[in-house]
Amino acid sequence: MRIKSKWFVVLMVVLLSMALVVSGCGGDKKADDKTIKMGVIAPLTGDVKTFGESTVNAVKLALEQANYKAGDFTIELVQADDRNDATEAMNVATKLISQDRVNVLVGSVTSKTTIPVSKMANESKVVMLTGTATNEKVTVEDGKRKDYVFRACFIDPFQGKVGAKFALDNLKKKTAAVLYDQGNDYTIGLANNFKASFEAGGGQVTDFLAYSKDDVDFSAVLTNIAKKNPDVLYLPDYYQKVSLIGKQAREKGIKAVFIGGDGWDSPELDYKTMEGSYFTNHYSADDPSPQVKKFVDDYKAKYGKVPDALAALAYDATLLELNAIKTANSKDADAIKTAMQNTKDFQTVSGKITFDKDGNPIKAATLLQIKDGKQTFVATVTP
């Protein structure tokens, strides 16, 4: 037994040193001057693996369509899997940046993995663009802008504004009640911004109430809301909670229109209960605009399924990176960064993109309605 374990240790040491040598070789490989390496970080395994698959599919589609070229440069794709884990994201980002020496990064998908990666990318001066991380901290942390970090999606508070604007202007509603999760930054952000914009636009918020994550019985607050009979009930939570609240609200005789955010976008939403409700999202495959139609057709032809919002945003992110490289026509990180920041009215699938000073796109949101048990495109609303 003793001898065996000794041999085991020796074997491990040999294997590990071999691994070091091999990976070291990878780092030594010199990229020629006309190649730009694009790293993609996405969760390809783990709890949100479909998000990662959509992302990588879309990035590949965009690169293929561009023939792996941007300006005078050839693009080389390097993929990494972060398993939707913040630590793993740091590990793969370190590998991509210091070993593979990528010039630009696309990713990651969720805010919790993107925030630590964005810090590292910014310090290492690698231009990074995330398709879908909506948390404000991705581009601005502690009041400081991370100059090399951008995103292709709108940020959380924006959806609240759009929801309020839509309720006031399109639906002509005057009163609204808001119910949100007191322990979730996403829903708090949406709720506060909805309230502020709704009131600023002349509407009246009758109730602004919180619940906690584990609550399943909303009868007390909903009875109170029912008595005030608001025109709109704003529910900025994820699909499971919203389904539950929606059902109980109808039982208490609340006839208000339900409005929500991108957290509703799931096949597991209770479509029967939420019939007739509206929610803000990044994109809709039903959008009649030619860009969306072309993207949906191309994606379907290559992968055999309708692209979700994650795919659309990853596609946009890749287009934006390619455009910035082309405009800068240089490998220099600062040149690419400046070109990115100066992007003006760049047409992507999810709208025309111009960056604000925080690296967030100024673009329209898509409004969807649940109709006949399906998500139906209603309108795009500009902020």
Add this chain to the structure above:
Amino acid sequence: MENLADQIINGLQLGLMYALIALGYTMVYGVVKLINFAHGDVFMVGAFVGYFGFTQWGMSVPLAVLTAMVVCSALGVIIERIAYRPLRYAPKIAALISALGVSLFLEFFSSLKFVFGPNYRVVQRPFEEVHWNVLGLNITNIQVIVFVTVLIMLALLQFLIYRTKVGMAMRTVSVDHNAARLMGVNVDNTISMTFAIGSAFAAAGGVLYAIAYPQIHPFMGIMPGLKAFTAAVLGGIGIIPGAVLGAIIMGQVETLTSAFLSSQLRDAIAFFILILVLLVRPTGILGRNEPDKV
């Protein structure tokens, strides 16, 4: 205070739900002096079995409830046999840890893809919900069903405990294991029976809960379990009417707090009241104030 009557009905519905779970806690505690932390998870299994019953196996609701009760009785007996009986004469803390283990096992085992899966499921109700306006109050058929079920269960339990041989055996065991054994009571069977009945109640509660709050997932038992346990302690653990009383008080406090004070304070105030009551009456509202036998 305009909707006071409506809110009291809301609170009653919630309270009676807690009561169905609290009964199992209190029965098991009364007989074996063990806090069965897995009880909330048995409730979850009941909800799932009932859900499969009326959505996928084409059962009527009463049959689905019955199936869930039978399955959970068996589950309760198995849990007792495997996790608690071997530890009956071990220190109390061992059985308590074992109970926590069973609870976590049930939660995470149920989350596996080939069992129930980790997702939230929307329960499509087997019948449409109907509103009645009685004297200006908004009452639903679901509230009526919950109310009637709890009453039937309570009556059944009272009958079982005070009018049958099994009940007599349970009462005897709850006073003293060894004396009961000397008197010819089969202690093991009696304890199994207690778990079976308690788990069946939890299952019925689970199915009703799934119908009233139509969403289920493997971790749904934790919060209701905790609240029901609190209710049982509030009413005096080991005392059956106490569990119902405690549960109704919990339901009312939670509902009235979120209706008239703030929905963010509901748990804080509910548990604050628990602490207050226990400070004044350490054995609960209906608990007898006698020292533990040593």
